[in-house]
Amino acid sequence: MTEPEDENGPAQMLHLATCQDCGRGLLIGQGIEEGPDGEEFTSPVVVWPSPADSVGARVPAALRREYEQARVCYQAQAYTAVAVMVRRTLEGVCAEEGVKRRTLGQSLSTLQEEGKIDQRLVDWAAELRVLGNEGAHYTGSQVSPEDARDALHLAQAFLDYMYTFSTQFEEFKKRRAQRHQRNT
Numbered sequence: 001m002t003e004p005e006d007e008n009g010p011a012q013m014l015h016l017a018t019c020q021d022c023g024r025g026l027l028i029g030q031g032i033e034e035g036p037d038g039e040e041f042t043s044p045v046v047v048w049p050s051p052a053d054s055v056g057a058r059v060p061a062a063l064r065r066e067y068e069q070a071r072v073c074y075q076a077q078a079y080t081a082v083a084v085m086v087r088r089t090l091e092g093v094c095a096e097e098g099v100k101r102r103t104l105g106q107s108l109s110t111l112q113e114e115g116k117i118d119q120r121l122v123d124w125a126a127e128l129r130v131l132g133n134e135g136a137h138y139t140g141s142q143v144s145p146e147d148a149r150d151a152l153h154l155a156q157a158f159l160d161y162m163y164t165f166s167t168q169f170e171e172f173k174k175r176r177a178q179r180h181q182r183n184t
Contacts, residue, residue: 013041024049045072055156056164063092063159070152079148080135086151087132090125093162104129121161124154 015028027048030041055067070085087104094100094107097116101107108125111117117125128151135143143151 014047015044043076045075055159058167059159059163060096063089063096063163066092067155067159070155074148074152077145079143079145082148083128083131083135083143083151086128086155087136089155089159090128090132093159117162121158124158128154128158 013030013032015030017026017028018024019026026046028044029047030044032039033042034040054071055064059067066085066089070082070089073079073081073085090108091104094104094111097111097114099107099110099114101110105126108117108122108129112119112122131143131147131151134141
């Protein structure tokens with residue numbers, strides 16, 4: 001089945017398939033892009049079920065898209081692009097939190113000052129920022145597959161901490177406080 005092109009982007013070919021390992025259903029997507037010989041399909045990507053390394057549903061949609069692009073770059077073995085997309089994701093976190101300083105490092109420091117991230121996340125983000133800078137500027141060297149993989153995992157943990165676990169913890173505390181209040 002092909003979806004027509006609309007304001008969300010180019011058409012996409014969707015395929016139903018069966019996993020050869022577990023026998024469960026899969027939805028595979030392929031984008032359509034203009035190539036030298038006309039329209040061509042991009043490499044297939046599992047659309048559903050969501051891969052295990054995706055971020056939580058509470059992560060803002062714009063940040064999920066940035067992270068998913070980093071993940072697609074990794075699948076395509078574009079490891080330097082992964083570093084750039086992870087850095088972009090960190091910039092997105094700062095923007096989503098209303099922090100826009102001159103540099104990403106300054107924005108991350110502001111998030112820490114506001115109590116939104118702790119020192120460990122600052123350290124993670126600082127390393128990811130440096131790796132992203134290395135990816136964004138021509139140095140003659142490439143980002144290694146291991147560094148790209150670790151950057152993805154750290155970015156996933158960063159996003160889940162910010163938007164899933166923190167929110168879940170606050171809801172947990174609120175629910176416990178309400179129960180305690182009712183019981184006293």
